[in-house]
Every structure is written in structure tokens, then in C-alpha cells.
Amino acid sequence: MAGTVDDAIARYLDHLTVERGSATNTVASYRRDLLRYNTFLAGRGVTTMSEVTEDDVRAFLVALRRGDPERGVPGLADSSVARTLVAARGFHKFCAAEGLTATDVAHSVRPPKPPRRLPKSLPIDDVLAILDAAGAVDGPRGLRDRALVELLYSCGARISEVTSLDLDDLDLEHRAVVLRGKGGKERIVPVGGPAIEAVDAYLVRGRPALVKKSTPALFLNIRGGRLSRQSAWQVLVDAAERAGVDKEVSPHTLRHSFATHLLDGGADVRVVQELLGHSSVTTTQVYTLVTVNTMREVYATSHPRAR
Known part of the structure; x- marks a missing residue:
């Protein structure tokens, strides 16, 4: 043993x-x-x-x-x-x-419970500005960057899920995409009209100019290989800077914004859970706190008898 x-x-x-x-x-x-x-x-x-x-x-x-x-x-x-x-x-x-030890010596040692932090999301106007700025670069890169950022926000996808996409994962006709989340778990997520248009433009006029050899990867770098997670992250950061958004922006910011905007629009939390690929609805429910806080702020500033 x-x-x-x-x-x-x-x-x-x-x-x-x-x-x-x-x-x-x-x-x-x-x-x-x-x-x-x-x-x-x-x-x-x-x-x-x-x-x-x-x-x-x-x-x-x-x-x-x-x-x-x-x-x-x-x-x-x-x-x-x-x-x-x-x-x-x-x-x-x-x-x-596995029988490597007689007992689990760590069973009674509990980790500290970190404070519950609410996800940071962006106002819709900021998201739209970032989407526009992503496509401001001329040529194939601009088409790629716009399609990349549109997909991130349209699907609420993780950055690794988007950079690992292959051409066969897209179904433009039915406006859907197959995302592979943690542990290789697959889910089918609908894709909005603007994202479909951006991806189609990239596939027709952008990707052919970037591809150097046969590859299934959807998003390519300038050498024709699969776009890395780090490079895709930088695409978003650069777009936010060009858009003049002075808040900290990351791929997870768009994911948080996706969830918050859906719930603000009346989406059921379990539907949002499925779209995000969360294994437990408890993980998703943190976003409901964001919308409740927003309602409180609006109430406090708008209602004549709020104070």
C-alpha cells in the first residue's frame, strides 16, 4: 500500500x-x-x-x-x-x-469559503461597441475577429470552446453550433443572426485568405494554424480598447454579459444553465443576484417613494 x-x-x-x-x-x-x-x-x-x-x-x-x-x-x-x-x-x-492509503487524511480539512463575488457584466451598448470595433481591422483578420467576438457573445461560450471549434461544428442553416465544455461535454447552442452573418462573411472572404493547408479549425491565425486561446483573448482586449470601453474586459466578461442580458430579458434560469453548460443550476443562479441588484438600483433611483 x-x-x-x-x-x-x-x-x-x-x-x-x-x-x-x-x-x-x-x-x-x-x-x-x-x-x-x-x-x-x-x-x-x-x-x-x-x-x-x-x-x-x-x-x-x-x-x-x-x-x-x-x-x-x-x-x-x-x-x-x-x-x-x-x-x-x-x-x-x-x-x-485506490488503496494507496488506509484512510483519507484530508477528509476533515475544509478549505476557506471564499466571498461570493458577483460576475461583472457590460451594458449592452458597450458590448455592441466592442463587436463593431472587432471588425474595424481591414482584411481577413477583421472578418475573423468580428466573427470570433460575435460568437463569444451570441453563444455565451468560453474562449477555449470557440477556439477549439472545427468547421463541422457549425450549422449555419439551422443557426446552431456544437460547443465542447469542461470534460469534453457537448452542448448545442443557438447562434444569433448577426453572429451567423459575421461567421458567413469570414468563411467566404476571410478564412480562404488565411488558410495555408488543409485544417478543420474554424478560426485561423496568420500562419494558417488554429488560433490560440491567448491570441483570441488579445483580439477581444484590442477591440475593447478601440471601442473606448475603459472597464476590464475578458472573454468571461462577455459570457457574464450574455447570461445577465438573457435573464434581464426574462429568460428562465434553467435555460441559461443549459446554454452556459453549467452542470448545476446553483452555478447559474449567481447571475440572478446581478439582475436583482440592478432592479434594486433602478427602484431606488426611480421610484418616488423608494427612500
């Missing part, structure tokens, strides 16, 4: 990748967090799984929050502490289930 911590972590990461089908970014995040954990354990002289105790896990939690004052290393924010400890807890749960 005893084995090294290194070997156990490698088995767990393989389990996440092969058996659970976790997204590449998720596995990379777990790998970083568990490397930190392994380094901490090694510093305490713990190198085998049979040596790890609940006290070690609790000491790791304290170390994450405190940092290393002597070296000027600050402690992590509660949200980062929680994420790192979740990785360690998942690892120990796996080890106990």
Missing part, C-alpha cells in the same frame, strides 16, 4: 486525464497545486503516502494562508487557498479509494 508521494500524484493526474476526461487546463492547474503540496511535504521530511497525516494537510492549509514572511512571500487569497486545498483533498480521496 505504501508508495512515494511523487508516484501517487502521477497516478492521480493520469486518472483525471484518462478516466475522468478532465480538461487540459484543469489537469495543468491540479498539477501545479499538487507540486506545491509535494514540495511542502518534502520540506517536512514526508516522501511516502503512509507518512502523510491530517496534521500535515492542516499545516499545508496554514502555510498557504500565511505565506513565508521571512522570504517576503505573501499568503494566498482565500480563493486560491481553497482551489489548492481542493486539489489536495481530491488527491487524498483518490488515494484512499
Whole structure:
């Protein structure tokens, strides 16, 4: 049953990748967090799984929050502490289930509950300005950028979902697209008219000028390869800057805006859940708090007897 911590972590990461089908970014995040954990354990002289105790896990939690004052290393924010400890807890749960350890020593160690932050969304006018600015670049790149940003907002998609799209994932006739979310889970999402027009223009006049060799990728970079997540992110940031939107804008900002605007328009929260690809409606319900807050602000400033 005893084995090294290194070997156990490698088995767990393989389990996440092969058996659970976790997204590449998720596995990379777990790998970083568990490397930190392994380094901490090694510093305490713990190198085998049979040596790890609940006290070690609790000491790791304290170390994450405190940092290393002597070296000027600050402690992590509660949200980062929680994420790192979740990785360690998942690892120990796996080890106990697989018989690598006799018990789950992390079972009773709870991560700090981060404060609930409301998603930031943009007013519709700002979104429209960004969409227009995305297509302001002349030539194939402008057509690509407009289609990319239109799809992000029209579908409420994650940036990785849009950059991983292939030509066959689009159904322009029925105005729909197949998105692959976390864990490879697929969902079919409707696409609005302006986004369909932008994608069609890109496919007819933009993509043929960018493609260098046969590739199924929908969005291409200037070398003819698949557009990277980082480059697509920069497309949006540049468009927001050209549009004069001084708020922080990211692909997730458009996703938040998509959800908030749907709910403001009367959409059912469970429909929005399906469109966003959330596994639980609880995740989606945070957006209802945004709309409630907006209603309160409007009421407070508009109703003659509000105060």
C-alpha cells in the first residue's frame, strides 16, 4: 500500500486525464497545486503516502494562508487557498479509494469559503461597441475577429470552446453550433443572426485568405494554424480598447454579459444553465443576484417613494 508521494500524484493526474476526461487546463492547474503540496511535504521530511497525516494537510492549509514572511512571500487569497486545498483533498480521496492509503487524511480539512463575488457584466451598448470595433481591422483578420467576438457573445461560450471549434461544428442553416465544455461535454447552442452573418462573411472572404493547408479549425491565425486561446483573448482586449470601453474586459466578461442580458430579458434560469453548460443550476443562479441588484438600483433611483 505504501508508495512515494511523487508516484501517487502521477497516478492521480493520469486518472483525471484518462478516466475522468478532465480538461487540459484543469489537469495543468491540479498539477501545479499538487507540486506545491509535494514540495511542502518534502520540506517536512514526508516522501511516502503512509507518512502523510491530517496534521500535515492542516499545516499545508496554514502555510498557504500565511505565506513565508521571512522570504517576503505573501499568503494566498482565500480563493486560491481553497482551489489548492481542493486539489489536495481530491488527491487524498483518490488515494484512499485506490488503496494507496488506509484512510483519507484530508477528509476533515475544509478549505476557506471564499466571498461570493458577483460576475461583472457590460451594458449592452458597450458590448455592441466592442463587436463593431472587432471588425474595424481591414482584411481577413477583421472578418475573423468580428466573427470570433460575435460568437463569444451570441453563444455565451468560453474562449477555449470557440477556439477549439472545427468547421463541422457549425450549422449555419439551422443557426446552431456544437460547443465542447469542461470534460469534453457537448452542448448545442443557438447562434444569433448577426453572429451567423459575421461567421458567413469570414468563411467566404476571410478564412480562404488565411488558410495555408488543409485544417478543420474554424478560426485561423496568420500562419494558417488554429488560433490560440491567448491570441483570441488579445483580439477581444484590442477591440475593447478601440471601442473606448475603459472597464476590464475578458472573454468571461462577455459570457457574464450574455447570461445577465438573457435573464434581464426574462429568460428562465434553467435555460441559461443549459446554454452556459453549467452542470448545476446553483452555478447559474449567481447571475440572478446581478439582475436583482440592478432592479434594486433602478427602484431606488426611480421610484418616488423608494427612500
